[in-house]
Amino acid sequence: MLGLPLGTVAALGLMGALPLLAYGLYRVDRERGEGHVTILGRRSSSDA
Amino acid sequence: MGLSLTFGLYLVVLVGIGVYFFLRTETRRLSDYMLAGRDVGTWPIALSEVASVASGWTFFAWVGVGFTTGLHGLWFSMAMLVVVLFLYRYVAPPFRRQSERLDSQTVVDHLALSFRDSPWGPWIRWTATLAVVMFMASYIGAQIIAVGEAMETGLGVDYGVAVGAGGLAVAAYTTLGGFNASVWTDVVQGLFVLVAAVALPGVAIAEIGGWRAFVAEASAVDPALLSMTGGQEGAALALSVGSWLAFALGALGQPHGLMRFQAIRSERLLSRASVIAMSFQALRLTVPLFIGIAGRVLYGSIGDPESVAMELMVELFPGWFAGLLLAGIIGAILSTSDSMMLVTAADLTRLYETQIAERVSADRMIGLGRAIVVAMALLGVGLAYGRPGTIFAIIEFAFVGLGATLGLPLAFLVLWPRTTGAGVFAAVAGGLVAAIGNLYLFPDTFPILVWPVTLAIVLGVSVVTSRPVSAPVASS
Structure with missing residues (x-):
């Protein structure tokens, strides 16, 4: 793919996927944690 | 001419921002100067955190890695992104909370204040401050070497003059404006770095003849350039990958980056900031490798692979645009230096205030x-004149050293309630010794040994010395 070795393509794919994972987690935090970081959908802190 | 004019104007704006915050802000407390009153928003925090960490290695050290070893460096990039995500999600929230409660201003301050009622508190402060001064001096020296090389290559300015001018500019705006100026200049520079990161590889690959030609020519120059193995196999490959992963763990403890978590307006902004920071980090950890490979294809061999991006910029862009990008990159390097000076200043002033002189006026x-700040600028300029090693080698030492001595103890402190003052002190001192020992006694394995040694120390000492009633103040 793109003329690059498979392992390199996988690494570049991961570099693109990790920010998307951060965005997905942010969406969960916004909906289930009112913006606070959540762990498995539960807010990690008790103070507002 | 266009290049020099744009660059000169940029430096004037940079110092102007510092003067503006000096005149506008009524700085009442040290934390106002250092942490901008803990009132910094999402975008400034995320962009400045990246710009302050990105610095000289994005367009110098990392381009040099791309030039010499190619995409093998992606092992570091992937590991670093994972560490950054872990930091934002699991370390930063409790750290921000505890920091406000303790009124801590830096990581060192935080570690020491967490054990303020224990005899270990002062020991932690002295040892960790020593580590900060030592590693930061190296780090600042590396940044100013990069400034000198950039101005020498881009503007044709004598290296010695460039180093002096760069040191002066950063000292001026950091001294005048403190963290507020630092954050805002970091934002401006973060955007310039972004533009350069997108434009430069695109133009360089187009110069080669497009993507297909780039891949074909890079493979012809050295087939290992585009591979994740770097042309190695077996034990050599394992050692090389291990070194990249160990290097990336250093991201846990960069005090100038962690300081931004303390300054953010609310813990609730961290998740959003993590998306911006991760996107920017992904870009700046990938693109310079391609710039380096393109430089290898275009130039074949070059005296200093770390200056390839500057050569390409001057050669491929119109003068005014090259001047703007060059100024942005140099600005980003200076902003890293200023953040480092600021955090070192904070640690030394807190050491003075808490251990040496009581009742000091604000x-x-x-x-x-x-x-x-002025003294650190002078020290950085002095080290840059000496040029003790490549930018990459100096940054690697400082990055891993800071990560082990400060990052690991901090992560344990905020995540593991059984962490004790003795454990934190032992980790700080052990990390310091391990970083120096690994570099000088076992250089072939640097920085792999630093982490298991420091980890074993903090775990072992904490387990041995922990008692249910002696939990740290911060985690109660």
């Missing part, structure tokens, strides 16, 4: 902070 503390 004005005197701010004055002392500014004097230390």
Whole structure:
């Protein structure tokens, strides 16, 4: 793919996927944690 | 001419921002100067955190890695992104919370204040401050070497003059504006770095003849350039990958980056900031490798692979645009230096305030902070004149050293309630010794040994010395 070795393509794919994972987690935090970081959908802190 | 003019104007704007915050902000407390009153928003925090960490290695050290070893460096990039995500999600929230409760201003301050009622508190402060001064001096020296090389290559300015001018500019705006100026100049520079990161590889690959030609020619120059193995196999490959992963773990403890978590307006902004920071980090950890490979294809061999991006910029862009990008990159390097000076100043002033002189006025503390910033700038300029090694080698040492001595103890402190003052002190001292020992006694394995040694120390000492009633103040 793109003329690059498979392992390199996988690494570049991961570099693109990790920010998307951060965005997905942010969406969960916004909906289930009112913006606070959540762990498995539960807010990690008790103070507002 | 266009290049020099744009660059000169940029430096004027940079110092102007510092003067603006100096005149506009009524700085009442040291934390106002250092942490901008803990009132910094999402975008400034995320962009400045990246710009302050990105610095000289994005367009110098990392381009040099791309030039010499190619995409093998992606092992570091992937590991670093994972560490950054872990930091934002699991370390930063409790750290921000505890920091406000303890009124801590830096990581060192935080570690020491968490054990303020224990005999270990002062030991932690002295040892960790020593580590900060030592690693930061190296780090600042590396940044100013990069400034000198950039101005020498881009503007044709004598290296010695460039180093002096760069040191002066950063000392001026950091001394005048403190963290507020630092954050805002970091934002401006973060955007310039972004533009350069997108434009430069695109133009360089187009110069080669497009993507297909780039891949074909890079493979012809050295087939290992585009591979994740770097042309290695077996034990050599394992050692090389291990070194990249160990290097990336250093991201846990960069005090100038962690300081931004303390300054953010609310813990609730961290998740959003993590998306911006991760996107920017992904870009700046990938693109320079391609710039380096393109440089290898275009130039074949070059005296200093770390200056390839500057050569390409001057050669491929119109003068005014090259001047703007060059100024942005140099600005980003200076902003890293200023953040480092600021955090070192904060640690030394807090050491003075808590261990040496009691009842120090706020004005005197701010004055002392500014004097230390100037002293660190002079030290950085002095080290840059000496040029003790490549930018990459110096950054690697400082990055891993800071990560082990500060990052690991901090992560344990905020995540593991059984962490004790003795454990934190032992980890700080052990990390310091391990970083120096690994580099000088076992250089072939640097920085792999630093982490298991420091990890074993913090775990072992904490387990041995922990008692249910002696939990740290911060985690109660």
